[in-house]
Amino acid sequence: MHNVLLVDPNMRSRENTQQMLDWGQLGFVIQSYADNAGDALSFIDTQRFSLVLINIKRLQSDGLQLCGQIRQFSRIPIIVIGGDHDFNLARKALTYQVSDYLADPVQPSDLVASLQAVLEELNGKTVMNSPLIASIQWKRQPQSSIIDVVKKYVQEELHQNVSLKRISDSLHFNCAYLGQKFKNEEKMLFNEYLLQQRMEKAKRLLEQTDMRIYEVANHVGYMEIDWFYKKFKEYTGTSANEYRKQALITA
Structure with missing residues (x-):
């Protein structure tokens, strides 16, 4: 089981995140909560986590700063949730090489996909879809995902030499992962x-x-x-x- 640090100062929001998924069935457990960036850094320094989940909507600019602070000493996977549908904000977050940026409102299916990708990275192998993942996928609404950022980029740069490689490099994302995520969500290849x-x-x-x-x-x-x-x-x-x-x- 992989331990998760959830950084979110709002108790109700933390409860909603906890109840959104069956974390244990996905191979994760939210072990600790942090109200602010300082507490989060202290937790990371003293405890062992496999993932940091940051609610940027609640932390505002402190959330982005926290990503940068963590990256100064750790390559631990980070998922940012609750962000705006803004390409520049997402790009800034992704310069810290976060695993995913999920805009608000966060859909369970998007978070499941992000966790699955992190789990594959942690385990070094492909993880088969669990019954929980399959049950959630049919309810997926194609919003609040990094794919929205990719599509917005395409719309704004359509007159340029657009490629998935260029976009993934700009966002500091793995091109193969981004391509697979795009195919899964849009039911078509990026090209x-x-x-x-x-x-x-x-x-x-x-x-x-x-x-x-x-x-x-x-x-x-x-x-x-x-x-x-x-x-x-x-x-x-x-x-x-x-x-x-x-x-x-x-x-």
């Missing part, structure tokens, strides 16, 4: 999602603007017009020019 977003935006631009085709291509991240033509036709079944003509006829 499939990226293509979908580029093509759907290209369709809107062709329908709603008078931009030239090469301008549309550049706007969705394609510098080579021939490659854009190829991918667009594969995706829509028609050429970009024909698509625009049809959109004008039906408008």
Whole structure:
């Protein structure tokens, strides 16, 4: 059983986190609680933990500072929960190489997935899904996850040379893990999602603007017009020019 230190100054919030999951069935036990960063550092210095769980909503900026303080002397896994849906905040947290950043409201399925990944890291092997994990997955709501940060990044940087490797490096995340997490939550590969977003935006631009085709291509991240033509036709079944003509006829 792996011991967890929960850092959260709010008693009701701590109870909610404790009751959210069957921690024991997942291989963890919340052994200690800390009200503030100072107490957390003292606990880590005197006790043995496998994971630190920080409720950043309750600690505010002290939560991020705590991540940095822990990283000065320990590589212990850290999961940050209760954060905002803000890419810059998430990126700042992830520069401390936390295992995951779960925005508020935290869904049990997202926390289960994060704990499972930590458990795999701790055990050095793949952990099979337990009945608890399976029972929670069907209730999963695709929000409050680092995947939201990835999707927001795609939307904001669609005109750039976007890749999962670049995003994972920016967030200090393991690329393979992030790719698997994305596939599990979105039911598609990251590259499939990226293509979908580029093509759907290209369709809107062709329908709603008078931009030239090469301008549309550049706007969705394609510098080579021939490659854009190829991918667009594969995706829509028609050429970009024909698509625009049809959109004008039906408008």
